[in-house]
């Protein structure tokens with residue numbers, strides 16, 4: 026047998042063993058980190074309140090924040106949701122598996138540990154093949170869904186690689202490595218538990234895509250009666266270094282001010298470097314298309330933090346709706362940055 030084939034066989038064996046180990050840990054009520062196409066998740070058996078409680082302890086997350094339940098397919102929905110209203114059925118058919126979370130009325134028996142005590146539950150069916158393999162193996166073992174927030178400490182930047190997760194939680198956590206996340210920011214969350222569907226968190230599935238499928242506009246504006254979303258806290262997704270958003274036209278001016286103040290700066294910009302810039306500024310180039318930008322954003326924010334400069338300047342994003350979700354994350358990062 027050629028050496029190459031043997032290497033493939035042994036890595037397939039290794040990943041089968043890891044998957045079996047992951048399921049065994051989940052059945053035992055332990056935590057396992059796994060890849061999804063959006064960001065990595067910190068998973069526990071969603072049917073085991075004590076296991077879900079471990080997620081909160083490990084993340085340092087407030088207990089009343091609900092977590093998303095990840096399922097292998099729409100057929101697992103009956104375990105979690107009381108009903109599938111017609112708009113939910115349309116969205117499931119169009120976008121699952123994929124980066125869309127639905128908020129539905131919870132089924133009887135879904136624990137408060139998952140829902141944060143609310144009468145709704147968030148459910149998502151991820152498309153990543155390793156997430157799918159894990160969820161299917163879990164089903165075989167009697168676990169019908171994995172509760173999983175993003176695998177980062179509360180308020181930190183979400184992880185898009187296995188290394189990011191290791192940096193957040195250390196070596197004892199089992200992490201299934203599925204490579205860098207393809208989407209790169211968290212799923213779009215749509216609340217379909219009320220009279221009209223409403224976006225609770227923008228994501229790379231856009232409002233235009235949702236309305237095209239639903240055939241009607243989404244409810245807009247804040248609704249105090251609707252469920253809480255921890256991602257809706259103003260300060261979220263934040264790097265430790267202070268972060269400032271600057272319109273492209275003001276970037277040169279702001280940089281020369283900062284240079285005069287001897288501030289050490291990282292710049293995230295579409296430009297590789299402004300003409301005439303001779304300074305010690307660290308330039309991190311950002312892609313021109315929103316899908317590519319989303320794929321690298323969190324890794325760049327981590328890189329910017331690791332540079333340990335005084336300030337991260339980010340070139341403000343275009344006003345076009347295709348940038349909505351990214352503008353949302355950067356605005357929150359600006360508010361939450363500079364923390365411990």
Ligand code: TXA
Pocket residue numbers: 061063064065066067090091092093126128140143145146147149173174175176210211212214225252253254255256257
């Ligand atoms: O892409 C994603 O959604 C990733 C991957 C791992 O699936 N997960 C993620 O989880 O971003 P997390 O916990 O970091 O954010 C989930 C959001 C939170 O803002 C939470 O409040 C909201 O979903 N959520 C979950 N269940 C909810 C519910 N019943 N009502 C309202 N919001 C809910």
Ligand code: MG
Pocket residue numbers: 174175183
């Ligand atoms: Mg999160």
